[in-house]
Amino acid sequence: MFTGIVEGQGTILGVRSAGQARVLTVAADFDLDGTRLGDSIAVNGACLTVTSLRSGRFTADVSPETLSKTTFADARGGERVNLERAMRLSDRLDGHLVSGHIDGMGYLTLRETVANVLLLTFSVPRALTRFMIVKGSVAVDGLSLTINRCDDDSFQVSIIPHTAQVTTIGCKTVGDAFNIETDLIGKYVERFVSRGQEGAQDTARGIDMAFLAKSGFLDR
Incomplete structure (x- = not known):
């Protein structure tokens, strides 16, 4: 588990094919x-497992599933990435709960500067915006960000100067692709609401007026 508060940056030194991975x-x-073999490190927001470690560098396998959901399919040597090691249960949660399981990709469509703040607008599939709300959280390339506005297929965030300086996002340009992870809690809530609690024989119906009445939320 991560927080979306990037620990630092790194550089991809090499990308090697391993079958479909x-x-x-x-x-x-x-x-x-303090990092050990088997530890988790979020690389541009994607949770990867350290498979070798020496002299400040590490290797990690990227599965076909992760390649299909992230920008790693086009990763290349020399590319700068955001890094965050997994949080401890005793750590302060300065961002939000980030699993490192990327939901899909978004593309930067608009970059504006207002005062000293960057306003970035991303286009994303509707399957992702269903889990976004204004003032909610989203992870973009591993950064915990607050949503300024969102609609059916886009959302906007603000980037303060410190974040632009210490992460890769300040150097990105229109058209660049990003790894997007929507709010973990929102996904569980949506799943619960859509399926309801009618038991194993009625899990597909979801919550409706009859369910609310039966559960005591409405007067019969």
């Missing part, structure tokens, strides 16, 4: 002291 080699800009 890929192997990334990444050099971190910060000290990886």
Whole structure:
């Protein structure tokens, strides 16, 4: 589990094919002291497992499923990435709960500067915006960001100067692709509401007026 507060940046040193999967080699800009084999590191928001580690660099396997959902299908050597090691239960949660399981990709369609803030607008599939609300949270390339506005197929966020400086997002341009993870809690709530609690024989019906009346929420 992660927080969306990027720990630092890194550079992809190499991308190697392994059948239908890929192997990334990444050099971190910060000290990886305490990191061990098998640990999780979010690379541009995607949770990857450390498979080798030496001299400030690590390798990680990228599965076909992850390749299909993320920008890693087009990853190349020299590319800068955001890095965050997994949180401890004793850590402060400064961002929001981020699983590192990417839902899909978004594309930067508009970049504006208002005062000292970057306003970024992304286009995303409607399957993702169903889990977005104004003032809710979204992870973009691993950054925990607050949604300014959203509609059926796009959303907007604000980037303060500090975030633009210490992450890769400040250098991105219109047309660039990003890894998007929608709010974890929102996905569970939507799943619960859509299926309802009628038991194993009626899980597909969901919550309707009859269910609310039966459960005591409405006067009969």
